[in-house]
Amino acid sequence: MPRDVPLVSEQREYLVLTVQQARQIVQEWLAEIQLSNVTKLGLPEIDDRYHYWRVPLCANSGAKVGEVVIDAYTTEIMAAKTTRPELLTARLLKQDEAKAAAPVQSKREYILSSLRNSVGLGDSLHLLDDMPAESVDLIFTSPPYFNARPEYSEYEEYDEYLFKMRQIIRRCHRVLGDGRFFVINISPVLLRRSSRNQSSRRIAVPFDFHRIFIEEGYDFIDDIIWLKPEGAGWATGRGRRFAADRNPLQYKAVPVTEYVLVYRKHTDLLIDWFIRNYPDKKVIEESKVLDGYERTNVWKINPSTNSKHPAAFPQELAEKVVRYYSFKGDVVMDPFAGSGTVGAAASALGRRFILFDINPEYIDIIRAEISSWKDVNLNNVMWINCEPAETEKRQKQCSSSSYPP
Ligand SMILES: C[S@@+](CC[C@H](N)C(=O)[O-])C[C@H]1O[C@@H](n2cnc3c(N)ncnc32)[C@H](O)[C@@H]1O
Known part of the structure; x- marks a missing residue:
């Protein structure tokens, strides 16, 4: 037939x-x-x-x-x-x-990244190309929203947006260590109607990203739900019409969740390999997650009160991700760093950070706040395409943009 x-x-x-x-x-x-x-x-x-x-x-x-x-x-x-x-x-x-x-797994050597804390201004697409392969131990990010707010979205077509995100996710794959995690905070976006005769449209962005991750060589590990208090959802305007009229078919759920999707760079190495082969047993001991950790895939966290970035996620969220998916001293990267929440969380937990953002205003926020982050040695931060923070500027000129070998 x-x-x-x-x-x-x-x-x-x-x-x-x-x-x-x-x-x-x-x-x-x-x-x-x-x-x-x-x-x-x-x-x-x-x-x-x-x-x-x-x-x-x-x-x-x-x-x-x-x-x-x-x-x-x-x-x-x-x-x-x-x-x-x-x-x-x-x-x-x-x-x-x-x-x-031949015990292929145990023969492999555990290589510690030599990267130091870095902040880069520019398009991640290009900044990632200058980084050594497998030099990052964890990526946590939230991507720019597709057209959600015109002030930080440059894409007119959804496919064009997805294509750009795919290119960045592909480059992240090269710099991420084998078997290490890429965690992404993401949610559907609402495209508002342009006139009363049209309906608004909700795009299921996380599901399109999921496909990209799988096709680009990552394995799916977890879908964590970030649950916010009910009040947080009403700000989106969704569900208000139904609340007033109560007509069936008009029902729209007020969104109070976002996804935190967990992927792992495809590898044959078992997680156990990382624990057994880490060169310093003391670090493994010190990185152990203490009681009070999130046991389920629903994490109740209040939204960020950061007024400097319109889409900052709460530091509490970043800290949980950093704590659960990296060891002390590891390199944590955010290719869409915004106000640098991932950097603040990484340093609070004794990890190194790599932060990239395309918008100089957000790099300015990081520069202004970085000296308040825990244990950051300002003299040891590499600034790529941008001026160092004030205290450093006095001591040295903006460093070169090449990574240590
Ligand atoms: C959702 S926000 C991240 C907010 C961040 N998690 C925080 O807590 O502040 C996304 C960020 O990606 C940045 N961005 C968009 N396209 C980029 C690109 N191609 N390269 C680097 N950064 C980009 C935007 O400027 C924006 O700050």
């Missing part, structure tokens, strides 16, 4: 479209490593989140002995994700598997 709906693999224009093609690639690989006669193929499956084909490998007895992973876009066999030929041979010959399975 003819299909009218194209397969996902066809829509994405993969080079490997069918089960037969995936099998053929694996047969050729097995012939090359001279294991064709002793290996049977299981059913190939497409993993369209990561654009891979996974082909199970079985012994003639039917027992699974490994897997081949193929890049669906290029037909390439992904060596790092495919069972190594020598391990395969060992399993097939019932050799000592443990010996053959």
Whole structure:
């Protein structure tokens, strides 16, 4: 029967479209490593989140002995994700598997970032390109709102906005350490109606971001709900008409929540690896989260009273995220830093910070407040494309914009 709906693999224009093609690639690989006669193929499956084909490998007895992973876009066999030929041979010959399975995880070295506290003025898209790969341990941010308030939105089309956010999320992936977390505070936006004959439109921004994160190589970990007091929602104007008229169908829920979505850069490393391999056991001990932590995914926090930035999130929220998803001394980055709440939270908890914002007014706020943040050594802050804070200015000229190696 003819299909009218194209397969996902066809829509994405993969080079490997069918089960037969995936099998053929694996047969050729097995012939090359001279294991064709002793290996049977299981059913190939497409993993369209990561654009891979996974082909199970079985012994003639039917027992699974490994897997081949193929890049669906290029037909390439992904060596790092495919069972190594020598391990395969060992399993097939019932050799000592443990010996053959080189402990890849424990062989990896834990590299501590050398970045120091930094504040950068400019478009994160470009600032991120100047940063060393895998030099950040945690990202926490809230992105600019799409057209919510014209004073800090430059995008006319939603797709254009999403495209820009995708580019920044992609660059964040490069600078974020393997297996470390990207936490984003985000909520749907309301596009107000332009006339009485039109309806207002609510855009489910978090769900579009979710897709971007998955496609850009992050794994979804948690959806935390930031719950505000009821009064906070009425300011949006939503639900007022219904409250007055009470007509069915007019009902609109007053929004009193925002999402705090938690992603992790895709990795084969278990969380446990980070705890076991961290070079300084004292830091692990000191980073332990004490009693009174949030046990559920609903966090009740009052909104920020920061009048200097229209969309600042509360420091309490930033502190929880920093405490739960980083160790002391780690580097925490906010590529949309606004008034620098993430920087204040990071220093309050003994972490380093990297803050970028495109708006010089917000960099001015950070500059004015940074000396009040806990334990910030002003002489050790790197200012990129901007003047240092007053006290530092007296002591040195604005530093260069290159990162230490
Ligand atoms: C929602 S606000 C962040 C507020 C911040 N969490 C705080 O507590 O103050 C988003 C920020 O992103 C900044 N921004 C927008 N586009 C940017 C870009 N391409 N690069 C860097 N910053 C950007 C805006 O100037 C704005 O301050």
